Amino acid sequence: MSDDTRPAILVAGKMNPRVLDRLGNRFEILHVDSADPSCITPDIAAKVRGIATFNKVPAGLMDALDRLEIVANFGVGYDGVDAAHAATRGVVVTNTPNVLDDEVADTTIGLLLNTLRRLPAAEAYLRAGKWVSEGPFPLSPLTLRGRSVGLYGLGRIGLAIARRLEAFGVELAYHTRTPRSDVPYRHHTSLASLAEAVDTLVVIVPGSDSTRHTVNAEIFKALGKNGVVISIGRGITVDEAALVEALQSGTIAAAGLDVFENEPHVPQALIDLPTVSLLPHVGSASVATRNAMADLVADNLIAWFETGEAITPVEETPFKRQAR
Numbered sequence: 001m002s003d004d005t006r007p008a009i010l011v012a013g014k015m016n017p018r019v020l021d022r023l024g025n026r027f028e029i030l031h032v033d034s035a036d037p038s039c040i041t042p043d044i045a046a047k048v049r050g051i052a053t054f055n056k057v058p059a060g061l062m063d064a065l066d067r068l069e070i071v072a073n074f075g076v077g078y079d080g081v082d083a084a085h086a087a088t089r090g091v092v093v094t095n096t097p098n099v100l101d102d103e104v105a106d107t108t109i110g111l112l113l114n115t116l117r118r119l120p121a122a123e124a125y126l127r128a129g130k131w132v133s134e135g136p137f138p139l140s141p142l143t144l145r146g147r148s149v150g151l152y153g154l155g156r157i158g159l160a161i162a163r164r165l166e167a168f169g170v171e172l173a174y175h176t177r178t179p180r181s182d183v184p185y186r187h188h189t190s191l192a193s194l195a196e197a198v199d200t201l202v203v204i205v206p207g208s209d210s211t212r213h214t215v216n217a218e219i220f221k222a223l224g225k226n227g228v229v230i231s232i233g234r235g236i237t238v239d240e241a242a243l244v245e246a247l248q249s250g251t252i253a254a255a256g257l258d259v260f261e262n263e264p265h266v267p268q269a270l271i272d273l274p275t276v277s278l279l280p281h282v283g284s285a286s287v288a289t290r291n292a293m294a295d296l297v298a299d300n301l302i303a304w305f306e307t308g309e310a311i312t313p314v315e316e317t318p319f320k321r322q323a324r
């Protein structure tokens, strides 16, 4: 074994290069191919005290690392990190809240307008020379004008989306488990009640057992034939098979999706539908915002080992570092 005394950080698979640059000489970085516990050799197990991850740390990987203290996730959503298991082990999990709110909210507005006004199809039409050969692009059957928008989730990003939508002059309502006291929008105690009340649903809840497939056939029926669904939280919240059915049958009018159940795989039936606007999970994907996220990943690791306290621990693991 080496006599390196720097804390060892495990990177399983890919990591944003800025995270690795920022960790610099303070840490020893150990790379393995995947988050599968079988990748952990006795030498790695004896050293690793932290993990930097793109949202994939199963319980088995934590259990293969006796000295593990911290899992620093690149992303605000940490549904791929078993935070409940980390809590039982006294391991702190950190994520990247706040620094991406505005970027993801901007993307959501773009996706909403693309879906309603068919702007990507209009651009493809121009690029294909059809404006010249066939004349003006067909009028969009849908518009944001006169719509009422329901937000499923009104946390950091949901609120940033709502603030933007206020400027568009649409009616706003929301569903969360706990109503907020600091917003003027109408709260609905159930998602079904929200879907009955609005014609446009923006899905910005975390992926979890409590949200899995909650946007389903019942919700599409409640939205109605003018209904539009925009999904920017996590793919598992939307029942994709039921969504395809609802779009094909005209139960709802259109959908815009940035996240999918089995990324990067997108069902061909969705790709084939002209009433769907699709993005490859780019909500936060600008260089500036990804740099800010990378800095927060690195700063959490640095703070943990230098001050004994992480900057943005998730709610399941509000731990401080004990002398170990």
Ligand code: NAP
Pocket: 076, 077, 078, 097, 098, 100, 104, 152, 153, 154, 155, 156, 157, 158, 175, 176, 177, 178, 179, 204, 205, 206, 207, 210, 211, 232, 233, 234, 258, 259, 281, 282, 283, 284, 285
């Ligand atoms: P947040 O501040 O924790 O907000 C989550 C919101 O969802 C809260 O309003 C919460 O309210 C609500 N919620 C959670 N579980 C619920 C349930 N079972 N039923 C109803 N409402 C529920 O999180 P955030 O920072 O806004 O991020 C939200 C999610 O967006 C992330 O977890 C991530 O998955 C996703 N995301 C996607 C991208 C992208 O690139 N597409 C980028 C960033 C984030 P209550 O707790 O009161 O219910």
Ligand code: 8YV
Pocket: 054, 055, 074, 075, 076, 077, 078, 100, 281, 283, 284, 285
């Ligand atoms: C990231 C995200 O693109 O923060 C999140 O939860 O979904 C996105 O901002 C993703 O986590 C990077 O892996």
